[in-house]
Amino acid sequence: MSTDFQQARVALGARLRELRAETTGRDLAARLGWSQSKVSKLETGRQTATPTDLDEWAGATGHPEAAEELRARLQGLESRSRSWRRQLRAGHRPVQDMLTVEYERSTHLRAWEGAMVVGLLQTADYARHVFNRYAELHQSVRDIEDAVRARMRRQEILYQPGRQFDIVMWEAALHAGVCPPQVLAAQLDRLAGVIGLDTVRLGIVPLGAPLGIPPANGFWMYDERLVIAEDWHAELWLDDADSIAVYRRAWETLRQSAAYGPAAHRLIARAHAHLDLR
Template sequence: MSTDFQRAREELGRRLRELRVDSPLGRLTGTETARRAGWPQSKVSKLENGRQTPTDDDLRMWAEAVGQPAVYPELHARLKGLESHIRSWKRQLAAGHAPVQERWNSLVSGARTLHTLSSAAVNGMLQTADYARCVFDYHATLQNAPRDTEAAVRARMKRQEWLYRPGKQLHLLMPESVLRVRICPPEVLAAQLDRLLGLVGMDALNLGILPLDAPLRLIMGNSFSLLDERLVVMEDWHAEIWLDDAESISLYRRVWDTLAESAVYGTEAQRVISRVRRGLTG
């Protein structure tokens, strides 16, 4: 869980405690508040100490329990602020991968420039349909999500049209290890590597490969995308983290720029991809 998210959750907990202590009904104890809300006392403690994220219904119930229903809109806004920064995969994938892909298509559509680090798999903008199919199948199993693989693949392929629109630019970094990961059958990976070879030199794509033996000034972290210097979307196993504050955006851009210094491009990138491709055939 991100530090920023946890800090905001703790701040929300402090606000809940403040409302309880300053209740117009008198200074309520945690036990009294729990009884009025119909909860176990432990839930009040977890909410106030930032150890549990409240639901919208929890906040409405809290406002009523402490005799201050008028503060619910404020609490609701605070919760929305939390949710805008951390987007649970469990919640996002409740209806399958396709809706998530469509939302990403809408998000990316308005961007002119993307700076992306893909540290775990070939970036979705460059995936073949068969490669994407393997990725979605594995993630659906991991997250116990509905299997709508074909719809998700179609949505991801549609997003790739972005690369062919005027004025768009994708600056992409991928470590060589991504080219070697066997998350799909060898023939699917071979076709994926062939596609990458064909895309090197594309006007809208600045593809940098970080060779296995390249000296790095930073440890490779999670995959992330920076959209037009206004939003960072970072991927983790449990959720996407959305960051739109200037400090975080500046930090992630520095991370990208630092790693980019160790990457190879153009003909050198093709050599690395070809080397991996030949090893796969062997």
Template sequence: MSDYQQARVALGMRLRELRMAKSLTGAQLARLLGWTQSKVSKLENGKQTATAEELRQWAAATDHPHVAEELTARLAGLESHVRSWRRQLAHGHQSVQENINAEFDRTRTFRAWEAAMIVGSLQTADYARHIFSRYADLHQSPRDTEAAVRARMKRQAGLYETGNTYRVIMWEAVLHARLCPPSVLAAQLDRLTGVIGMDTVELGIVPFKAALRIPPANGFWIFDDRLVITEDWHAELWVDDSAGVATYLKVWDALSESAVYGGDAHRIITRASRALDAR
């Protein structure tokens, strides 16, 4: 069982303890709250995560309103590692971008791997605009696209700060992914060629034909050697334990061995750009 699941089960046990202290059955509590009995059962058994408001309602319904702060603190600790998109995007993408920007501001060495799209810190505004729109469609989240784009663009100031190092590797597939109109992708590819040679950026491309030591799975950022942020379809995962970070460093090293840099990377990007023009 993962640390996240263990924490959710522990929270569920605490909720059950509060219900039983009030001598309520699950069905009785469900009626008080206007919920289904299955929801109460899932929360108590760690099969579902309550919202902060639901925890406050539970505390009040069991005559333990003073425990609401404890419960929401447990939830905050649980979600500090696994942050569901449903919760994070409740008010749009801007706040998510600002939270990540805070981590960029306190980091000097960045390592990134991306197999699906251009790494955020190297995106053009137009490209980022299409990415945010795609995810807003998926999650049915508020469309604060322009604010989210501005927040992401702020991050790029770090590319020009002395002392920062960006070690970015991407699979060749990202150069061809039609997540935006051809004209936008063409400008994005031109942007990538422009960062090759910057003293703060080491850009590597893993060619389609490269021998791979490990499957090119989901993308991730490593912030110094203290934090990893990676994404799945349902949630964003923040990894800060030393063993977890070490695993991602090992993955990054394995993928970087398959990458090409400098002139070789430039030629692959140029080839992708020409292929785009030819269609």
């Protein structure tokens, strides 16, 4: 869980405890029909309140006027951390459509990905296997074909003049067996072809290259206004200047270790040579 997210949750908990000042946690739990442990977890930031929880808390502590304030705090907290469980309730297609809006609003996009080929450069077959893997992990709606079509349509932005895509990947992503070897071979061919696009600058960090920082989670920077970073449980949507500056420095540091042009082609060819296509 992100430090910023947890700090915001702790701050919300402190506000809840402040509203409860005139009653004990035990009495409040009894009044609400909750367990005392739930009251404790909400106040210490170990559990995220729901909007209904906040409304009931405000009423039960005698401060119904505070409900709107509490909901605003929760909305601010959730705007930063968007859990996959909530995002995928309607399937993967709506998530893809929401991302497309951010791509279209941006002219300069930077990315780091160490685990797999970035979505914007995926083939349809590769994307299909990736979506299936995540649908299994999150036990989400299996709208795989709709999600693949949405991702493929978004790739049209690669050919629009006036945009720049600076993408840095770890060489490990070229070897990740998230799909059959034949599908990965076609995906590697796609990457090799992308290197020649005017709008794309693709760098690959070789295995064993000196690194300024350890490779971590994948992320996208949309101009200088937004960072979306992925984790297993959630996406972080960060729009404050300090967080954006940290991710900018992380991207610049990783970029310095990347190979470009013919050197990147050789890394792709090396990954292709390791495939067992029999």
